[in-house]
Amino acid sequence: MSGFATHRRRVLDEGLPARVRHTNLRSCLEHFAPYGFRATYHHLSWSARLPKDPGRDPGSLVRAVEELHLARQLWLADEAAYASRRRREKARGMRQPVDDGGWRGGRPGPGVLVRCPDPTRHPTAPLPVVVERVLRSSVPSDDARVPACRVCGAGSDTVEWHDGGYWVHQLCAGCGAGLAVGRAS
Numbered sequence: 001m002s003g004f005a006t007h008r009r010r011v012l013d014e015g016l017p018a019r020v021r022h023t024n025l026r027s028c029l030e031h032f033a034p035y036g037f038r039a040t041y042h043h044l045s046w047s048a049r050l051p052k053d054p055g056r057d058p059g060s061l062v063r064a065v066e067e068l069h070l071a072r073q074l075w076l077a078d079e080a081a082y083a084s085r086r087r088r089e090k091a092r093g094m095r096q097p098v099d100d101g102g103w104r105g106g107r108p109g110p111g112v113l114v115r116c117p118d119p120t121r122h123p124t125a126p127l128p129v130v131v132e133r134v135l136r137s138s139v140p141s142d143d144a145r146v147p148a149c150r151v152c153g154a155g156s157d158t159v160e161w162h163d164g165g166y167w168v169h170q171l172c173a174g175c176g177a178g179l180a181v182g183r184a185s
């Protein structure tokens with residue numbers, strides 16, 4: 001499987017047909033999609049004004065992949081800082097990472113920072129702005145029924161969203177971030 005950088009290069013390659021560049025944009029999202037694949041794609045379609053037929057505005061593909069790329073750079077820097085911190089901790093005999101309230105404690109999945117289960121509901125600010133906020137966020141693991149939103153902060157209202165299957169999600173009413181999930185009754 002080729003990596004994000006290869007797919008990004010193909011999105012930026014004006015010599016390729018727009019539909020190939022578009023396929024490569026979607027491949028980029030398999031490596032990094034801060035809200036999850038569908039919600040991140042929905043966000044980029046909106047922010048980069050991606051037409052149904054990308055051939056009508058190939059520049060939108062460039063805008064989309066570059067917004068994603070900038071956000072990913074922030075995430076990679078954070079990953080590198082975390083890896084070196086863990087190396088130091090292990091050298092001091094700390095086998096398990098400490099839950100410091102950071103976004104990793106939410107275990108959202110590889111390349112995902114704050115999952116938005118409803119693909120049409122997600123933060124509207126540019127991805128790098130939201131990613132920076134999530135990377136710096138701290139949510140204490142307390143007994144609250146739903147944890148605070150890493151994008152909007154504490155005290156956000158929630159709305160329920162049924163995924164059509166077994167699950168009911170508690171979404172942040174402010175931005176759509178998934179805060180808790182339970183079985184539908």
Ligand SMILES: [Zn+2]
Binds near residue numbers: 172175
């Ligand atoms: Zn929120």
